[in-house]
Amino acid sequence: MRITLVGSRHFGVTILEMLHQHGVEIVRVVVADPEDRLAASARSAGIEVVVQANPKLVVASEIADGTDLIVTAHSHARISKEALAAAKLGGIGYHPSLLPRHRGIAAVEWTIKEGDPIAGGTVYHLADRMDAGAIAAQEWCFVKKGETARELWERALAPLGRKLLGEVVDYAKTHKALPSKPQDEQFATRAPSIS
Known part of the structure; x- marks a missing residue:
């Protein structure tokens, strides 16, 4: 591949x-x-x-x-x-949220700002709309009390991204296709930059 x-x-x-x-x-x-x-x-x-x-x-x-x-x-x-x-096969990306929640550049920061007890990562199909393509893989993790966005990223979300991207690449190698499940728009939220 x-x-x-x-x-x-x-x-x-x-x-x-x-x-x-x-x-x-x-x-x-x-x-x-x-x-x-x-x-x-x-x-x-x-x-x-x-x-x-x-x-x-x-x-x-x-x-x-x-x-x-x-x-x-x-x-x-x-x-x-x-x-x-x-x-x-097009393209895939990793987003550090449980898409469609927290679409945007500051997903981890919004996870903390919203007080989400659970976070996660999503490998999704790249599409015209930012962070809106079909889901190829998704997994959740807990957010520790008092954890910063950077701590959450380093402890859980970055390693999760590596794991999920690896799984989807392996799937693509084997099946010559990508797994695909549409995002449920009723749960979509935005995560614009926090200044």
């Missing part, structure tokens, strides 16, 4: 390492910042790195030819319809 990874930061590097362990070919890494640690890790592994022309949008020309699946890991860019069409 040939994967184009779109992402950034420590979580992007974590997913790059996980993908290597799952025996897929990472044909390209797409980043918004050429100095990002994911870009450095990819270059040191001999993987082609492409810097997005627009940090908010990934276009078809930035996806490697022959890509089976686009995987996003800590990317805040929208993947264009044309880019998704360039990959045989």
Whole structure:
């Protein structure tokens, strides 16, 4: 399976390492910042790195030819319809909430702000609407009393993202398809940036 990874930061590097362990070919890494640690890790592994022309949008020309699946890991860019069409199976991303709850850039912060006793992570199909594609995998975890967003991310949600993305990639390798369950819109909430 040939994967184009779109992402950034420590979580992007974590997913790059996980993908290597799952025996897929990472044909390209797409980043918004050429100095990002994911870009450095990819270059040191001999993987082609492409810097997005627009940090908010990934276009078809930035996806490697022959890509089976686009995987996003800590990317805040929208993947264009044309880019998704360039990959045989489209794309998946990880969102640190139980989608459709807390759609948006600050999901973990809103989990804490709302006092949610349970959080979770979702691997979802990338789609036109942000964080609104079909669910490929989902799992929950408890939120500790007094836990900060960063503590929750590091303790539970980042490791959960690595696990769930690995499971969905393995499923895609075996079945040449992605698991898919629609999101229930009646439970959708927004998680805009908290300033």
